[in-house]
Amino acid sequence: MKMTGAEALLKILEGYGVKHIFGYPGGAVLPLYDAILNNPNIEHILVRSEQAGAHAAAAYGKYIGQSGVCIGTSGPGATNLVTGIANAYMDSIPLLAITGQVDSSFIGRDAFQEADITGITMPIVKHNYLVKDPKKLVDIIYDAWHIANTGRKGPVLIDIPRNVFEATVDFEPRTDLVKIKGYKPTYEGHQSQIKKAVKMINSSFKPLLLVGGGVNFSKAEKEVVEFVEKYNIPMATTLMGIGTYDETKDLALGMIGMHGMPYANYAVHHCDLLIAVGTRFGDRATGSLSKFAKDAKIIHIDIDPAEIGKNVLIDLPIVGDAKSVLSEILLGIEIVERNEWLEKIIELKSRNRMLLHKTALNPQLIIQKLGDMARDDILIATDVGQHQMFAAQYFKFSQENSLYTSGGLGTMGFGLPAAEGVALAAGGKKQVFCITGDGSFQMNMAEMATIVEHNLPVKILLLNNSSLCLVKQLQHFQCDKRFSEVSFTGNPDFSAMARSYPNMTAYRIENEDEIESVLKEAMSHNGPSLIECIISDENLVYPIVPAKKGLAEMIGVEKW
Amino acid sequence: MKYTLSVLVENRPGVLTRIAGLFARRGYNIDSLTVGRTEDERYSRMTIVVDGGQDIVEQVAKQLHKLIDVIKVNDITEVPHVERELVFIQVKSDSNNRGEIMDLLKIFRGRVVDLSKNSMIVETTGDCGKIDAIINALSPYGIKEVVRTGKIGLIRGDGRKN
Numbered sequence: 235m236k237m238t239g240a241e242a243l244l245k246i247l248e249g250y251g252v253k254h255i256f257g258y259p260g261g262a263v264l265p266l267y268d269a270i271l272n273n274p275n276i277e278h279i280l281v282r283s284e285q286a287g288a289h290a291a292a293a294y295g296k297y298i299g300q301s302g303v304c305i306g307t308s309g310p311g312a313t314n315l316v317t318g319i320a321n322a323y324m325d326s327i328p329l330l331a332i333t334g335q336v337d338s339s340f341i342g343r344d345a346f347q348e349a350d351i352t353g354i355t356m357p358i359v360k361h362n363y364l365v366k367d368p369k370k371l372v373d374i375i376y377d378a379w380h381i382a383n384t385g386r387k388g389p390v391l392i393d394i395p396r397n398v399f400e401a402t403v404d405f406e407p408r409t410d411l412v413k414i415k416g417y418k419p420t421y422e423g424h425q426s427q428i429k430k431a432v433k434m435i436n437s438s439f440k441p442l443l444l445v446g447g448g449v450n451f452s453k454a455e456k457e458v459v460e461f462v463e464k465y466n467i468p469m470a471t472t473l474m475g476i477g478t479y480d481e482t483k484d485l486a487l488g489m490i491g492m493h494g495m496p497y498a499n500y501a502v503h504h505c506d507l508l509i510a511v512g513t514r515f516g517d518r519a520t521g522s523l524s525k526f527a528k529d530a531k532i533i534h535i536d537i538d539p540a541e542i543g544k545n546v547l548i549d550l551p552i553v554g555d556a557k558s559v560l561s562e563i564l565l566g567i568e569i570v571e572r573n574e575w576l577e578k579i580i581e582l583k584s585r586n587r588m589l590l591h592k593t594a595l596n597p598q599l600i601i602q603k604l605g606d607m608a609r610d611d612i613l614i615a616t617d618v619g620q621h622q623m624f625a626a627q628y629f630k631f632s633q634e635n636s637l638y639t640s641g642g643l644g645t646m647g648f649g650l651p652a653a654e655g656v657a658l659a660a661g662g663k664k665q666v667f668c669i670t671g672d673g674s675f676q677m678n679m680a681e682m683a684t685i686v687e688h689n690l691p692v693k694i695l696l697l698n699n700s701s702l703c704l705v706k707q708l709q710h711f712q713c714d715k716r717f718s719e720v721s722f723t724g725n726p727d728f729s730a731m732a733r734s735y736p737n738m739t740a741y742r743i744e745n746e747d748e749i750e751s752v753l754k755e756a757m758s759h760n761g762p763s764l765i766e767c768i769i770s771d772e773n774l775v776y777p778i779v780p781a782k783k784g785l786a787e788m789i790g791v792e793k794w
Numbered sequence: 795m796k797y798t799l800s801v802l803v804e805n806r807p808g809v810l811t812r813i814a815g816l817f818a819r820r821g822y823n824i825d826s827l828t829v830g831r832t833e834d835e836r837y838s839r840m841t842i843v844v845d846g847g848q849d850i851v852e853q854v855a856k857q858l859h860k861l862i863d864v865i866k867v868n869d870i871t872e873v874p875h876v877e878r879e880l881v882f883i884q885v886k887s888d889s890n891n892r893g894e895i896m897d898l899l900k901i902f903r904g905r906v907v908d909l910s911k912n913s914m915i916v917e918t919t920g921d922c923g924k925i926d927a928i929i930n931a932l933s934p935y936g937i938k939e940v941v942r943t944g945k946i947g948l949i950r951g952d953g954r955k956n
């Protein structure tokens with residue numbers, strides 16, 4: 235069938251079941267936007283900046299389990315996507331970014347709005363393409379989708395010159411499997427490695443399962459449940475692994491790391507076997523590498539062979555998909571009596587709490603209450619700062635795939651567009667709370683408009699301390715309390731601003747006794763709202779694993 | 795230690811940038827890199843000499859493999875293989891020492907490819923050790939410029955089985 239390149243792009247996306255794309259128009263993508271006007275099956279979400287579009291598409295993709303799609307025009311549209319693409323890359327989120335480019339005959343001549351976006355994004359994409367020949371467009375789109383959505387997932391960018399969008403191409407929907415010579419992810423673990431893992435687990439007295447974001451992407455939650463509940467193996471997670479298993483359960487220890495749960499960090503320190511799945515051992519999770527799980531043998535299961543041995547020395551590597559490998563291991567392991575270890579875990583859990591520095595309205599308490607009220611119903615998106623760590627520590631996630639946060643890149647501004655993307659992906663059926671801070675919120679708060687336009691059930695829980703408090707906290711400990719450029723004095727009246735958007739409600743919480751009633755009120759209707767909590771800028775995230783220290787060397791742990 | 799990687803890649807624009815970018819980004823040291831088309835014009839073969847420990851080279855190989863345009867990565871350091879490098883050396887010389895230098899070149903099977911009043915350019919091929927040796931041998935006369943291709947390598951006929 236003959237059609238334009240732009241029409242072929244939309245047809246291929248339709249074939250993959252794409253329902254929404256996030257984007258922003260401009261000169262180089264005019265032909266694409268013209269084609270969008272004629273396409274009844276794909277809804278375009280007009281965001282307020284391309285960066286927000288990329289974050290929204292990434293979170294959308296994480297929710298539905300296949301890549302979201304974002305669009306930017308050439309030049310500034312494309313460069314605005316960069317932060318979103320880098321964020322997706324660091325957290326292995328599938329994402330397809332489409333950028334317009336100047337006419338191929340103008341490339342290299344510094345034409346208006348020309349930017350070498352394939353060059354710029356090379357280190358932050360799984361792969362990218364500049365399509366110079368319209369005849370190659372269709373195959374490139376199929377390949378790009380395949381690469382983004384298989385193996386270790388990640389962002390793929392296709393840069394398409396305006397004349398390629400306009401060119402007539404021959405399009406037949408492909409039904410064959412996409413094959414790429416240099417790309418063959420390994421899904422199944424090596425049998426002999428799996429046997430060894432089974433042996434190691436069966437003979438371990440103190441095993442600990444450590445779950446990373448890869449488990450979310452591989453949908454291996456059921457396998458994790460079986461490890462914990464049938465075989466009594468306790469589990470902890472990285473930040474990205476949150477939402478794989480109900481954190482209210484006894485053997486779920488929550489997040490490890492620099493601001494991890496004290497008992498989770500102690501468990502890593504005390505275990506004799508660490509079964510790490512779908513994690514890249516990021517430095518915020520491990521603390522000092524030489525002290526990390528130093529008495530334990532480590533089994534590392536990951537789909538990306540390059541992650542194995544990159545940061546931590548591994549005793550037994552297994553390259554493969556988390557779900558496939560875990561289910562194979564489950565076939566072999568036995569129920570072993572490990573009462574001493576389980577008692578130790580329960581004891582660690584009951585005797586070590588995070589120190590709480592009491593302020594007039596503790597943000598920790600707000601998040602804890604939110605969890606108690608709606609743990610099983612709502613989804614959470616966060617920004618980056620103290621509020622993010624409090625969310626990870628105090629919400630106690632119970633549902634699969636219920637946390638959307640920026641881990642590897644730590645991108646302020648991720649939260650609101652992410653909440654928007656997830657709310658849309660969930661078809662408006664789930665309320666999405668965006669836990670944010672006044673700093674992060676102001677980076678992408680323009681997305682309130684998009685949220686209002688689509689009447690999405692997004693609740694912005696703004697923990698307003700008029701400061702960049704996580705940085706303030708770093709200065710508190712590392713710069714001898716010399717606070718440099720971390721206070722905001724010109725913040726707007728956020729509630730008034732929210733109310734100025736059509737159909738957006740706003741609330742304020744200033745005292746502890748208002749928390750429940752306001753949250754309840756906000757949840758009682760489905761429309762967008764903002765809940766501003768006026769909190770102190772003296773809160774501290776505890777515990778802290780100081781720089782170069784091991785996980786067991788935390789400060790800010792309350793023992794009893 | 796120096797490791798030699800033989801890397802089969804798609805013959806496409808941008809591949810060299812991706813590989814060079816990967817080395818720069820991850821802080822790996824490239825000692826030399828050569829690239830050229832193979833028997834099949836869709837692919838190129840690169841010979842990359844990397845400086846570093848065993849663990850670094852393993853990481854390099856794995857990271858290279860992750861690039862979609864990379865089809866195959868072989869660490870041929872320990873595999874029987876042939877290797878060559880080509881060098882041009884411009885060395886100071888005049889009628890007084892020309893004969894002496896020519897004698898020296900015979901030992902290295904070098905050739906004179908350009909001659910002027912005060913200098914000559916010599917050419918030789920060999921493994922990297924031999925190239926270092928000829929440069930050393932000529933340096934007392936005064937070397938003006940050196941250009942080396944970097945090493946190319948290929949696994950020997952029966953090497954793959956080992």
Ligand SMILES: Cc1ncc(C[n+]2csc(CCOP(=O)(O)OP(=O)(O)O)c2C)c(N)n1
Binds near residue numbers: 619647673674697701
């Ligand atoms: C885009 C970006 N710029 C800078 C930082 C560094 N940074 C990390 S946390 C933080 C403060 C966040 O402030 P806010 O959103 O108000 O959260 P709070 O810590 O006050 O809860 C900053 C500046 C970052 N992570 N991302």
Ligand SMILES: [Mg+2]
Binds near residue numbers: 619672697700703
């Ligand atoms: Mg703040």
